[in-house]
Amino acid sequence: MKTFSKRNGYFLSAILATAFFYFNGSDVTTSVYATGTVFALPLALAAMVGIMCERTGIVNIGIEGTMLLSAFVAFFVSSLTQNIIIGLIAAIFTGSMMGLILAVMAVSWRMDQIIAGTIINILATGLTSFLYVQGRTIPGVFQSFEIPVLSKIPFFGPVLFIHGALTFLGIAIILALYVAIYHTTWGLRSRAVGEHPSSADTAGVSVVRLRYINVTIAGAVGALAGAYLSLELVGSFERGFTAGKGFTALALMIFGRWNPLGALAAAMFFGLAQAYANQLMIDQIVNIPSQFTAVLPYIMTIVVLTISAGKVRAPAAEGQPYEKGQA
């Protein structure tokens, strides 16, 4: 059961791949896959934010805002200091702070978590549109480089091993998170807190502290997703830059059953579908109005949620504030 969704994601990706091999040469397929990975990464990273929070029982719909503000800070600080590393650090600090604010609202104030997340989103929109200045530039982006040897593997080399530093960092985080959730003390405790907090509490695990830690670190991961957009993928910043990716990520998290690899597979599927649609347009095989390709991920999000609704089991304590001693 646990791997059902992973299999789903791989299966669908495989179908797409086969279709491509059939219609095009392997060169085009490789390039679509490489593009798909690039599209998938921010979604997958954002889904990790959701997983880290929800595994401890906190619903985070503020991912979108966290990404937006971090992307802005990354760009703006890079531009001010003319140094993208400083920009990245500033973004990660910002993301952590947003995570911390969410933790304060959700854990300490026991606010409705959906509303708390919405506040994060609106706050990010307000701050970025107020502070946004047109015409700024950054000295460059995190450039793609090849990992020696590995990048020479046919197909997998170009798809997985020729990227910018943030992509590699992101992939490493996803894999590490998978291992951590199922095989470390932290993972066991986080899952216990998200499923049945009073059990963890009575076993001497501090529910409040773990929730604070996870939500804050998750904020930093969300910042990385945002910084990836402005410092590696695009190299600029606009108002409303993240275009709903933080919400799509939540759907991927659910579709991936709160499993990092499941969510990664789902994100790959999304990324590939988009890359595929783009390729079709470039090849002039079909002529779809650009407005419709733009809404494709949103429609897919709703479809994916409709399919997985009722079939997946969320962490049981999700969304519920915890009060010590109320066992």
Add this chain to the structure above:
Amino acid sequence: MSETNVDKKVVKSQSEKSSKNFDVGSWLVPIVAVLVAMSLAAILIKLQGLNPIAAYKSLFKTAFGSIEGLGVTLGKSTPLVLSGLAVAVGLRAGLFNIGAQGQLLSGALAAAWAGVTFDGLPGYIHVPIALIIGAFFGSVVAGISGFLKAYRGVHEVITTIMLNSIVMGVADYLASHQLREPDQFLTRTAEIQPSAKLPIYANLPLGFFIAVVLAIVIWWILGRTTSGFRIETVGRNRHAAWYAGIPVKRTVISAMLISGAIAGLGGAVETLGITYRYAPAFNLGLGFDGITIALLGRVHPIGIIPGAILIGGMRAGAANMQFDSGVAPELVDLLMALILLLVTAPLITRFFKNNSNKSMTSGWGN
């Protein structure tokens, strides 16, 4: 206890009950929130090297300083009252409709279409028809989320926000193809017929009064009718509602339909009363402003009105403020965010805390 005694007690408790809704203590929270948010924003303005006092002075003078200004303010407030009301109706049913934006857009576009297409109708027929068509389309968009929530358990927050983007894409497409103004370089619809324009009486826009009347009607429905009781019960404890024989799924869908219709009406009023046409950059933040306004107004249909006027005034005065003091008009977005942050913590704990200790929206599954 004698009969008259009982009656006296009834009357007394009833008045206690209604006075409780306007309890001064709790209404201080929004006021304080607004003031603190303005102070915080002032610090940011100061950090930008500009003068916050001058900025605020210009802002409020433009918005509330003259009859003309007040007219513009009320015009700007109208869709805000409606989108706030839409969000509030959803919250009352335990639904967080953050897609008022998309519902509003579809209402605005549909009203523009109706305003352009129908020809030769007198105003007293054309305006209501266009308003109803706008409300209908807003309702349809929200209805999708309501249906998915009720029958598939898909969380409305994600579907409504996704529908925002979908509606925006589709509306964009329609405005640049089928509904595009002929022989025009700009992508936008043609201007609506004069008969479809909402009249303005002595600087006061008619749309505002429609919005206020609607708020009062919704207040009455929620507090005094069986339908309102169903919505509120579902919002507060859907298990108990189901157990007591209230059709939960139908109520969820109805609440979404009503919420969407109100938002759609908001878009229609904006089209028919202010913009007179639909263009892709149609007032982007209105739906999200609705969230802040609903919570600022303590999720109370009447409480929404002052909040909407305040925010509408800020929107009305923002351009002049930039001219006078150099502060970006997006200051209003920032203010809204800060107000929301400040007003929500104490509010939500009070409004939803007793909900059997569970929050309104626990998880995505159900």
Add this chain to the structure above:
Amino acid sequence: MSALLEVTGITKRYPGVVANDNISLTVNAGEVVALLGENGAGKSTLLKAVFGLIKPDSGEIKISGTPIVFGDTAGVISRGVGMVHQHFQLVPVMSVAENIILGDEPRRGIFINKKAAHDEILALSKRYGLEVDPEAIIEDLPVGMQQRVEILKALRKDVKLLILDEPTAVLTPQEIDELLGVIRNLANSGVGIVLITHKLHEVMAVADRVVVLRGGKLVGATSPKETDEAGLAQMMVGRSVVLQVNRTEAKRGAVVLEVKGLQVRDDRKILSVKGVDLSLHKGEILGVAGVEGNGQREFVEAICGMRHREAGEVLINGVATKDMHPHAVHKAGISHIPEDREKHGLVANYSIADNLVLNQFDQAPFAKGWVRNLAEVAKSAISTVEKFDIRTPSAFNTASSLSGGNKQKVVVARELSEDLPVLIAAQPTRGVDVGSIEFIHNQLISARDKGAAVLLVSAELDEILSLSDRIAVMSDGKIVAIVESKDADRNYIGRLMAGLKE
């Protein structure tokens, strides 16, 4: 040598109540101390404070002579204190091993050493003779087995002090005996034990000393040698208790509710009611006894339209009711006091008045067509609050402001307001104070005397024995016997509950 546990002057206040009022207590190694008291007497609060789950307002707690830091559960555990909680503190989707090691996991580097955990649990289970499968998932285990896991979890850290909070609530009399044996053995091996309970015969069987709490105060200390059950009961409730409810002989009439071959599945889709036949007569109280989790909940929910019926029929006055909605069942003549009153019975932040009309709000006189008649709602609420002695400053306060007992009175008042032919009461006095229990019991009896057919489902055998005219015993989804209450024998019923044949 200082005592194992020394509690001095603990006070804990909650809004509106003093849960613990200056309580002092000592426990020595190798003795079993029973902490006795009614629901709400403050037993759990006191021991949660000892275990670091809540912070008392004042006082001091010492373990082996050294004070603990209030609220520091991990610290208390490391000092050799284990606790078996009233509500199982197990993560349902995790394995037995994961549950037991949680909080102090064997590691290899940053990873959990799953092999070591597995071995450790096998050794632990062998040492105490409590057999478990370390890899089994908790939610797949029967309740008795879950309790075993809970006890092993508490014993894992070579405990010196073991606290058991109502450990017998969900066990059969035979499982209880077994558990009491384990407790005795642990004490003999030098462990100090605190046993929270309100069951007197358990206290008499196992305790060395008894400490009684009432209304948050320590009201006395004694030992089983110095007193008997009646004496303990008197200390517990503060007056001599009528153990038998006063009631007249039932005037049993025609069959009103008939259940034929009912089969129902539980939440996990497992068949939990396996073909039940039952007839309920006018003017009688039929008690359904049984250990919790033997299908009673599903049985009631299926009759009341809250759960799908897999097979079988339910007839009211000879008319078959379809598998229908709770409200439709209500209209067909069944009123129902639901087991989970917070979830199904009440809307917490509605006023008492609105809660009282929850199932009639759209009917006359509470509504005229589409418009609610609030004056009528208020008038009826005020008189109901008085009639049912619901303790509240006003009928317009929210239901959430009421105590458990008064909340239940609101539900009972609403369900009895229409005088329907059938009343189904599921666990009607759970979590309810003594005064309210008496009141609710009297209401059930007076409903019966007015001619209602009453089906009482309760996990409290004493409640069943004192109220019922007939007793049906439910075990493993079946009614294994129906006896007239005058022929009922506590031990006999206990054995039936455990699924034993005679």
